[in-house]
Amino acid sequence: MTKAVVLGAAGGIGQPLSLLLKTSPLISELSLYDIVNTPGVAADLSHIDTPAKVEGYLPPDDGLGKALKGADIVVIPAGVPRKPGMTRDDLFKINAGIVRDLATGIAKVAPKAFVLVISNPVNSTVPIVAEVFKQHNVFDPKRIFGVTTLDVVRASTFVAEKIGDLSVAPAVSIPVVGGHSGVTIVPLLSQSSHPLPANLTEDDIKALTNRVQYGGDEVVKAKDGAGSATLSMAYAGAEFAAKLLRAIKGEKGIVAPTFVHLTADEGGKKVQQEIEAPLDFFSARVELGASGVEKILPIGKISSYEQTLLKAAVPELKANIEKGVSFVQAPKL
Ligand SMILES: NC(=O)c1ccc[n+]([C@@H]2O[C@H](COP(=O)([O-])OP(=O)(O)OC[C@H]3O[C@@H](n4cnc5c(N)ncnc54)[C@H](O)[C@@H]3O)[C@@H](O)[C@H]2O)c1
Numbered sequence: 001m002t003k004a005v006v007l008g009a010a011g012g013i014g015q016p017l018s019l020l021l022k023t024s025p026l027i028s029e030l031s032l033y034d035i036v037n038t039p040g041v042a043a044d045l046s047h048i049d050t051p052a053k054v055e056g057y058l059p060p061d062d063g064l065g066k067a068l069k070g071a072d073i074v075v076i077p078a079g080v081p082r083k084p085g086m087t088r089d090d091l092f093k094i095n096a097g098i099v100r101d102l103a104t105g106i107a108k109v110a111p112k113a114f115v116l117v118i119s120n121p122v123n124s125t126v127p128i129v130a131e132v133f134k135q136h137n138v139f140d141p142k143r144i145f146g147v148t149t150l151d152v153v154r155a156s157t158f159v160a161e162k163i164g165d166l167s168v169a170p171a172v173s174i175p176v177v178g179g180h181s182g183v184t185i186v187p188l189l190s191q192s193s194h195p196l197p198a199n200l201t202e203d204d205i206k207a208l209t210n211r212v213q214y215g216g217d218e219v220v221k222a223k224d225g226a227g228s229a230t231l232s233m234a235y236a237g238a239e240f241a242a243k244l245l246r247a248i249k250g251e252k253g254i255v256a257p258t259f260v261h262l263t264a265d266e267g268g269k270k271v272q273q274e275i276e277a278p279l280d281f282f283s284a285r286v287e288l289g290a291s292g293v294e295k296i297l298p299i300g301k302i303s304s305y306e307q308t309l310l311k312a313a314v315p316e317l318k319a320n321i322e323k324g325v326s327f328v329q330a331p332k333l
Protein backbone atom coordinates (compact mmCIF):
# COMPACT_ATOMS: atom_id res chain seq x y z
CA MET A 1 0.00 0.00 0.00
CA THR A 2 1.50 3.32 -1.02
CA LYS A 3 -0.13 6.67 -0.39
CA ALA A 4 0.90 9.62 -2.55
CA VAL A 5 -0.15 13.19 -1.79
CA VAL A 6 -0.09 16.18 -4.14
CA LEU A 7 -0.06 19.63 -2.49
CA GLY A 8 -1.20 22.21 -5.04
CA ALA A 9 -3.12 19.52 -6.89
CA ALA A 10 -5.62 21.79 -8.64
CA GLY A 11 -2.97 23.83 -10.46
CA GLY A 12 -1.42 23.78 -13.90
CA ILE A 13 1.11 21.13 -12.84
CA GLY A 14 -0.98 19.62 -10.06
CA GLN A 15 -3.82 18.39 -12.27
CA PRO A 16 -1.84 16.57 -14.98
CA LEU A 17 0.63 15.30 -12.37
CA SER A 18 -2.24 13.89 -10.32
CA LEU A 19 -3.58 12.28 -13.49
CA LEU A 20 -0.25 10.60 -14.16
CA LEU A 21 0.06 9.45 -10.55
CA LYS A 22 -3.49 8.06 -10.72
CA THR A 23 -2.37 5.88 -13.64
CA SER A 24 0.58 4.48 -11.66
CA PRO A 25 0.12 0.88 -10.55
CA LEU A 26 2.56 1.62 -7.71
CA ILE A 27 0.12 3.94 -5.91
CA SER A 28 -2.88 2.65 -3.97
CA GLU A 29 -4.09 5.93 -2.46
CA LEU A 30 -3.86 9.43 -3.90
CA SER A 31 -4.73 12.50 -1.82
CA LEU A 32 -5.13 15.85 -3.49
CA TYR A 33 -4.79 19.06 -1.49
CA ASP A 34 -5.12 22.65 -2.69
CA ILE A 35 -6.73 25.86 -1.51
CA VAL A 36 -9.29 25.50 -4.35
CA ASN A 37 -11.06 22.92 -6.53
CA THR A 38 -9.68 19.64 -5.22
CA PRO A 39 -13.10 18.01 -4.66
CA GLY A 40 -13.83 18.40 -8.38
CA VAL A 41 -10.41 17.25 -9.53
CA ALA A 42 -10.60 14.24 -7.19
CA ALA A 43 -14.13 13.31 -8.31
CA ASP A 44 -13.01 13.49 -11.94
CA LEU A 45 -9.86 11.36 -11.43
CA SER A 46 -11.70 8.87 -9.22
CA HIS A 47 -13.63 7.59 -12.27
CA ILE A 48 -10.44 6.32 -13.92
CA ASP A 49 -10.23 2.53 -13.73
CA THR A 50 -6.84 2.24 -12.01
CA PRO A 51 -6.23 1.01 -8.43
CA ALA A 52 -5.50 4.30 -6.62
CA LYS A 53 -8.31 5.54 -4.36
CA VAL A 54 -8.55 9.33 -4.81
CA GLU A 55 -9.65 11.90 -2.20
CA GLY A 56 -9.67 15.70 -2.46
CA TYR A 57 -9.13 18.08 0.46
CA LEU A 58 -9.43 21.84 1.04
CA PRO A 59 -8.05 23.87 3.98
CA PRO A 60 -11.15 23.86 6.28
CA ASP A 61 -11.42 21.16 8.98
CA ASP A 62 -7.68 20.44 8.82
CA GLY A 63 -7.82 19.33 5.18
CA LEU A 64 -4.02 19.46 4.98
CA GLY A 65 -3.63 17.14 7.98
CA LYS A 66 -6.22 14.73 6.60
CA ALA A 67 -4.60 14.71 3.16
CA LEU A 68 -1.17 14.01 4.66
CA LYS A 69 -2.19 11.32 7.15
CA GLY A 70 -0.29 8.12 6.35
CA ALA A 71 1.53 9.67 3.36
CA ASP A 72 4.49 7.77 1.93
CA ILE A 73 5.36 10.32 -0.74
CA VAL A 74 4.38 13.99 -0.94
CA VAL A 75 4.83 16.03 -4.10
CA ILE A 76 4.64 19.83 -3.84
CA PRO A 77 3.78 21.86 -6.94
CA ALA A 78 1.94 24.56 -4.89
CA GLY A 79 2.70 28.20 -5.53
CA VAL A 80 2.76 30.87 -8.18
CA PRO A 81 4.48 30.43 -11.55
CA ARG A 82 6.57 33.00 -13.46
CA LYS A 83 5.37 35.57 -15.96
CA PRO A 84 7.62 36.97 -18.73
CA GLY A 85 10.43 39.12 -17.32
CA MET A 86 10.50 37.37 -13.95
CA THR A 87 13.24 35.18 -12.53
CA ARG A 88 12.44 32.16 -10.40
CA ASP A 89 13.85 34.07 -7.44
CA ASP A 90 11.12 36.69 -7.95
CA LEU A 91 8.66 33.95 -6.85
CA PHE A 92 10.36 33.63 -3.45
CA LYS A 93 8.23 36.38 -1.87
CA ILE A 94 5.05 34.32 -2.27
CA ASN A 95 6.20 30.74 -2.57
CA ALA A 96 8.59 30.66 0.39
CA GLY A 97 5.73 31.11 2.85
CA ILE A 98 3.51 28.61 1.02
CA VAL A 99 6.25 25.94 1.06
CA ARG A 100 7.17 26.67 4.69
CA ASP A 101 3.56 26.18 5.82
CA LEU A 102 3.08 22.99 3.80
CA ALA A 103 6.40 21.63 5.10
CA THR A 104 5.24 22.36 8.65
CA GLY A 105 2.15 20.25 7.98
CA ILE A 106 4.28 17.40 6.63
CA ALA A 107 6.71 17.61 9.57
CA LYS A 108 3.80 17.30 12.01
CA VAL A 109 1.70 14.66 10.27
CA ALA A 110 3.94 12.66 7.92
CA PRO A 111 7.54 13.24 9.00
CA LYS A 112 8.74 10.00 7.42
CA ALA A 113 7.29 10.75 3.98
CA PHE A 114 9.55 11.30 0.98
CA VAL A 115 9.11 14.94 -0.03
CA LEU A 116 9.47 16.00 -3.66
CA VAL A 117 9.64 19.77 -4.08
CA ILE A 118 8.62 21.28 -7.42
CA SER A 119 7.64 24.81 -6.27
CA ASN A 120 10.10 27.48 -7.38
CA PRO A 121 12.65 28.73 -6.64
CA VAL A 122 13.72 25.11 -6.02
CA ASN A 123 17.24 26.23 -4.99
CA SER A 124 15.61 27.98 -2.01
CA THR A 125 12.38 26.03 -1.39
CA VAL A 126 14.24 22.74 -0.75
CA PRO A 127 16.40 24.38 1.95
CA ILE A 128 13.16 25.82 3.41
CA VAL A 129 11.66 22.32 3.74
CA ALA A 130 14.89 21.01 5.28
CA GLU A 131 15.04 23.87 7.77
CA VAL A 132 11.40 23.40 8.82
CA PHE A 133 12.08 19.70 9.34
CA LYS A 134 15.14 20.53 11.46
CA GLN A 135 13.02 22.83 13.62
CA HIS A 136 10.63 19.92 14.20
CA ASN A 137 13.51 17.47 14.80
CA VAL A 138 12.45 15.25 11.92
CA PHE A 139 15.08 16.18 9.33
CA ASP A 140 16.32 13.22 7.28
CA PRO A 141 18.38 14.41 4.30
CA LYS A 142 17.76 11.13 2.51
CA ARG A 143 14.06 11.95 2.15
CA ILE A 144 13.93 15.47 0.74
CA PHE A 145 14.33 16.00 -3.01
CA GLY A 146 14.23 19.02 -5.27
CA VAL A 147 12.74 17.88 -8.56
CA THR A 148 15.14 18.92 -11.33
CA THR A 149 14.01 16.19 -13.72
CA LEU A 150 12.57 18.68 -16.21
CA ASP A 151 16.11 19.92 -16.93
CA VAL A 152 17.16 16.33 -17.61
CA VAL A 153 14.12 15.71 -19.82
CA ARG A 154 14.83 18.89 -21.77
CA ALA A 155 18.48 17.95 -22.22
CA SER A 156 17.51 14.53 -23.63
CA THR A 157 14.98 16.08 -26.01
CA PHE A 158 17.25 18.86 -27.27
CA VAL A 159 20.16 16.46 -27.82
CA ALA A 160 17.91 14.00 -29.65
CA GLU A 161 16.80 16.90 -31.87
CA LYS A 162 20.46 17.62 -32.67
CA ILE A 163 21.07 13.94 -33.38
CA GLY A 164 18.15 14.32 -35.79
CA ASP A 165 16.08 11.49 -34.35
CA LEU A 166 13.52 12.25 -31.62
CA SER A 167 12.81 8.54 -31.29
CA VAL A 168 16.10 8.15 -29.38
CA ALA A 169 15.12 10.88 -26.86
CA PRO A 170 13.83 8.50 -24.15
CA ALA A 171 17.14 6.62 -24.22
CA VAL A 172 19.36 9.71 -24.26
CA SER A 173 20.72 10.40 -20.81
CA ILE A 174 22.48 13.67 -19.96
CA PRO A 175 23.28 14.40 -16.31
CA VAL A 176 22.21 17.92 -15.31
CA VAL A 177 23.82 19.06 -12.06
CA GLY A 178 23.94 22.19 -9.90
CA GLY A 179 20.55 23.69 -9.27
CA HIS A 180 17.33 24.70 -11.01
CA SER A 181 17.62 28.24 -12.33
CA GLY A 182 19.60 29.86 -15.12
CA VAL A 183 23.36 29.56 -14.63
CA THR A 184 22.93 27.07 -11.79
CA ILE A 185 21.59 24.53 -14.30
CA VAL A 186 24.68 22.70 -15.57
CA PRO A 187 24.05 20.11 -18.30
CA LEU A 188 26.98 17.75 -18.73
CA LEU A 189 26.79 17.21 -22.48
CA SER A 190 30.26 15.65 -22.40
CA GLN A 191 28.71 12.75 -20.47
CA SER A 192 25.91 12.15 -22.99
CA SER A 193 24.94 8.50 -23.27
CA HIS A 194 24.71 9.05 -27.05
CA PRO A 195 27.59 10.57 -29.01
CA LEU A 196 26.80 14.12 -30.09
CA PRO A 197 26.94 14.71 -33.87
CA ALA A 198 30.59 15.09 -34.92
CA ASN A 199 29.86 18.37 -36.74
CA LEU A 200 28.73 20.18 -33.53
CA THR A 201 31.00 23.17 -32.97
CA GLU A 202 31.95 24.68 -29.61
CA ASP A 203 29.41 27.40 -30.29
CA ASP A 204 26.75 24.75 -30.92
CA ILE A 205 27.59 23.16 -27.56
CA LYS A 206 27.29 26.56 -25.88
CA ALA A 207 23.94 27.22 -27.57
CA LEU A 208 22.65 23.79 -26.56
CA THR A 209 23.79 24.34 -22.97
CA ASN A 210 22.11 27.74 -22.93
CA ARG A 211 18.88 26.24 -24.25
CA VAL A 212 18.79 23.72 -21.38
CA GLN A 213 19.61 26.45 -18.85
CA TYR A 214 16.88 28.74 -20.17
CA GLY A 215 14.35 26.15 -21.42
CA GLY A 216 11.93 27.35 -18.75
CA ASP A 217 12.05 30.89 -20.16
CA GLU A 218 11.21 29.52 -23.62
CA VAL A 219 7.92 28.20 -22.24
CA VAL A 220 7.20 31.27 -20.09
CA LYS A 221 7.64 33.46 -23.19
CA ALA A 222 5.47 31.25 -25.39
CA LYS A 223 2.70 31.14 -22.74
CA ASP A 224 2.83 34.94 -22.73
CA GLY A 225 1.62 35.63 -19.20
CA ALA A 226 -0.38 32.42 -18.74
CA GLY A 227 2.27 30.73 -16.61
CA SER A 228 5.24 28.42 -17.08
CA ALA A 229 5.83 24.78 -17.97
CA THR A 230 3.03 22.61 -16.60
CA LEU A 231 2.56 19.58 -18.87
CA SER A 232 6.26 18.79 -19.36
CA MET A 233 6.74 19.38 -15.62
CA ALA A 234 3.92 17.01 -14.76
CA TYR A 235 5.57 14.39 -16.99
CA ALA A 236 8.97 15.01 -15.38
CA GLY A 237 7.53 14.98 -11.84
CA ALA A 238 5.71 11.72 -12.48
CA GLU A 239 8.90 10.21 -13.96
CA PHE A 240 10.90 11.10 -10.86
CA ALA A 241 8.12 9.90 -8.52
CA ALA A 242 7.95 6.60 -10.42
CA LYS A 243 11.72 6.10 -10.10
CA LEU A 244 11.57 6.78 -6.37
CA LEU A 245 8.56 4.48 -5.89
CA ARG A 246 10.35 1.67 -7.75
CA ALA A 247 13.45 2.21 -5.60
CA ILE A 248 11.42 2.24 -2.38
CA LYS A 249 9.92 -1.07 -3.43
CA GLY A 250 13.40 -2.58 -3.73
CA GLU A 251 14.53 -2.07 -7.33
CA LYS A 252 18.29 -1.47 -7.38
CA GLY A 253 20.49 0.78 -9.48
CA ILE A 254 17.98 3.56 -10.25
CA VAL A 255 19.89 6.81 -10.76
CA ALA A 256 18.50 10.31 -11.24
CA PRO A 257 19.87 13.82 -10.83
CA THR A 258 18.03 15.59 -7.98
CA PHE A 259 18.67 18.56 -5.68
CA VAL A 260 19.60 17.07 -2.32
CA HIS A 261 21.32 17.87 0.95
CA LEU A 262 24.91 16.73 0.50
CA THR A 263 25.03 15.11 3.95
CA ALA A 264 22.50 12.54 2.73
CA ASP A 265 25.40 10.24 1.84
CA GLU A 266 29.20 10.17 2.14
CA GLY A 267 29.40 10.76 -1.61
CA GLY A 268 28.27 14.35 -0.96
CA LYS A 269 31.76 15.16 0.35
CA LYS A 270 33.31 14.08 -2.93
CA VAL A 271 30.89 16.37 -4.81
CA GLN A 272 31.87 19.27 -2.54
CA GLN A 273 35.52 18.58 -3.39
CA GLU A 274 34.72 18.46 -7.09
CA ILE A 275 32.91 21.81 -7.02
CA GLU A 276 35.49 23.21 -4.59
CA ALA A 277 32.73 24.65 -2.41
CA PRO A 278 31.11 23.56 0.86
CA LEU A 279 27.56 23.90 -0.48
CA ASP A 280 24.94 22.06 1.59
CA PHE A 281 22.61 21.43 -1.36
CA PHE A 282 23.39 20.47 -4.92
CA SER A 283 21.69 18.64 -7.74
CA ALA A 284 23.82 15.56 -8.19
CA ARG A 285 23.31 12.16 -9.73
CA VAL A 286 21.74 10.15 -6.95
CA GLU A 287 21.21 6.43 -6.69
CA LEU A 288 17.79 5.92 -5.14
CA GLY A 289 17.00 3.20 -2.63
CA ALA A 290 14.52 2.05 -0.01
CA SER A 291 15.49 4.92 2.31
CA GLY A 292 15.53 7.55 -0.43
CA VAL A 293 19.05 8.78 -1.21
CA GLU A 294 21.16 5.60 -1.35
CA LYS A 295 24.33 7.09 -2.85
CA ILE A 296 25.38 10.51 -4.06
CA LEU A 297 27.49 9.87 -7.13
CA PRO A 298 30.48 11.99 -8.10
CA ILE A 299 30.22 14.47 -10.94
CA GLY A 300 33.09 12.69 -12.64
CA LYS A 301 35.10 13.76 -15.66
CA ILE A 302 33.79 16.90 -17.35
CA SER A 303 35.04 19.28 -20.04
CA SER A 304 36.84 22.52 -19.22
CA TYR A 305 33.79 24.42 -20.51
CA GLU A 306 31.59 22.52 -18.03
CA GLN A 307 34.12 23.27 -15.29
CA THR A 308 33.61 26.98 -16.04
CA LEU A 309 29.85 26.53 -15.89
CA LEU A 310 30.13 24.86 -12.48
CA LYS A 311 32.28 27.71 -11.16
CA ALA A 312 29.67 30.21 -12.32
CA ALA A 313 26.86 28.23 -10.70
CA VAL A 314 28.31 28.11 -7.18
CA PRO A 315 27.88 31.75 -5.99
CA GLU A 316 24.24 31.94 -7.11
CA LEU A 317 23.47 28.53 -5.62
CA LYS A 318 25.07 29.59 -2.35
CA ALA A 319 22.98 32.78 -2.21
CA ASN A 320 19.75 30.93 -3.10
CA ILE A 321 20.36 28.30 -0.41
CA GLU A 322 21.19 30.89 2.25
CA LYS A 323 18.05 32.85 1.38
CA GLY A 324 15.88 29.78 2.00
CA VAL A 325 17.64 28.88 5.24
CA SER A 326 17.44 32.39 6.71
CA PHE A 327 13.78 32.72 5.74
CA VAL A 328 12.96 29.90 8.17
CA GLN A 329 15.57 30.80 10.79
CA ALA A 330 14.67 34.51 10.96
CA PRO A 331 12.45 35.40 13.90
CA LYS A 332 8.87 35.94 12.76
CA LEU A 333 7.77 39.56 13.28
N1 LIG B 1 10.82 22.33 -10.50
C1 LIG B 1 10.51 22.62 -11.76
O1 LIG B 1 11.20 22.17 -12.69
C2 LIG B 1 9.29 23.42 -12.07
C3 LIG B 1 8.75 23.39 -13.36
C4 LIG B 1 7.62 24.12 -13.63
C5 LIG B 1 7.03 24.90 -12.62
N2 LIG B 1 7.55 24.91 -11.38
C6 LIG B 1 6.94 25.67 -10.29
O2 LIG B 1 5.80 24.97 -9.80
C7 LIG B 1 4.90 25.90 -9.17
C8 LIG B 1 3.47 25.68 -9.64
O3 LIG B 1 3.34 25.98 -11.00
P1 LIG B 1 1.90 25.86 -11.73
O4 LIG B 1 2.12 26.23 -13.14
O5 LIG B 1 1.26 24.58 -11.39
O6 LIG B 1 1.09 27.06 -10.99
P2 LIG B 1 -0.48 27.21 -10.86
O7 LIG B 1 -0.75 28.59 -10.39
O8 LIG B 1 -1.16 26.73 -12.08
O9 LIG B 1 -0.84 26.17 -9.70
C9 LIG B 1 -0.40 26.35 -8.39
C10 LIG B 1 -1.44 25.77 -7.46
O10 LIG B 1 -0.98 25.95 -6.12
C11 LIG B 1 -2.11 26.23 -5.33
N3 LIG B 1 -1.73 26.82 -4.07
C12 LIG B 1 -1.39 28.10 -3.80
N4 LIG B 1 -1.16 28.26 -2.49
C13 LIG B 1 -1.35 27.04 -1.92
C14 LIG B 1 -1.28 26.55 -0.59
N5 LIG B 1 -0.96 27.35 0.43
N6 LIG B 1 -1.56 25.26 -0.37
C15 LIG B 1 -1.87 24.44 -1.40
N7 LIG B 1 -1.98 24.84 -2.67
C16 LIG B 1 -1.72 26.13 -2.92
C17 LIG B 1 -2.96 27.14 -6.20
O11 LIG B 1 -4.32 27.19 -5.74
C18 LIG B 1 -2.82 26.46 -7.55
O12 LIG B 1 -3.84 25.51 -7.77
C19 LIG B 1 5.46 27.28 -9.49
O13 LIG B 1 6.19 27.75 -8.40
C20 LIG B 1 6.40 27.02 -10.67
O14 LIG B 1 7.40 27.98 -10.78
C21 LIG B 1 8.68 24.18 -11.09
Ligand SMILES: O=C(O)C[C@H](O)C(=O)O
Binding pocket: 081, 082, 088, 120, 150, 215, 216, 217, 219, 220, 228, 229
Ligand atom coordinates in the same frame (compact mmCIF):
# COMPACT_ATOMS: atom_id res chain seq x y z
O1 LIG C 1 10.68 28.34 -15.82
C1 LIG C 1 9.96 28.28 -14.83
O2 LIG C 1 9.71 29.26 -14.12
C2 LIG C 1 9.30 26.98 -14.50
C3 LIG C 1 10.26 25.85 -14.36
O3 LIG C 1 11.22 26.07 -13.38
C4 LIG C 1 10.87 25.40 -15.67
O4 LIG C 1 12.07 25.14 -15.71
O5 LIG C 1 10.13 25.29 -16.66
